[in-house]
Amino acid sequence: LGRPEEGEKQLKELKSVAPDVPAAYQALGAYYESSGQREKAVTEFQAVLIAKPSDAGIQHHLIENLIELKRLKEADALNQKVLEKSPNDPLAHYARGRILLLQGQNQEAATALQKAATAQPNAAPIHYLLGTAQAALGLTKQARESFSKALQLQPRMTDAAVALAGLAVASGDQETALRLTAGVLEANPNS
DSSP: OOOHHHHHHHHHHHHHHSTTOHHHHTHHHHHHHHTTOHHHHHHHHHHHHHHSTTOHHHHHHHHHHHHHTTOHHHHHHHHHHHHHHOTTOHHHHHHHHHHHHHTTOHHHHHHHHHHHHHHOTTOHHHHHHHHHHHHHTTOHHHHHHHHHHHHHHOTTOHHHHHHHHHHHHHTTOHHHHHHHHHHHHHHOTTO
């Protein structure tokens, strides 16, 4: 309704009204996250994590916000703790892949993202990032497959379509590149 201060106040009160309901104690941090207030989200999720140290949802939110803020050492340290407790956690492998990609460690990123993609085969963002790592490693065929899978799962994923178009251009397939970019422009004329 255009009254964010009032909404923020309500979300703060919600934590005390329902302190044991995850949706309630995560709501304020999720609001900050969705409104692009990443520093506030980190502060909120850190505070909640002190009270709820084993809540995996809070840990994942905190890690994602730290990554977005490029606070990679903090994100990696927390993510390593999550992986120690839950070695098959697909969100932790996804976060690990993101961190490694940002650090330029493409082979390790591809390995982590492959684990995430195996555990969550219907997650388009995981396939997209896996394709990004594979492309950086020069694994064009695998990257094309990963980007295609991302587009199959999420047909309006502009980044995947653009990445596929780039691979098509690099291989001399102008027709595919034009088709993909036309689709992107149709879906997002300002792209």
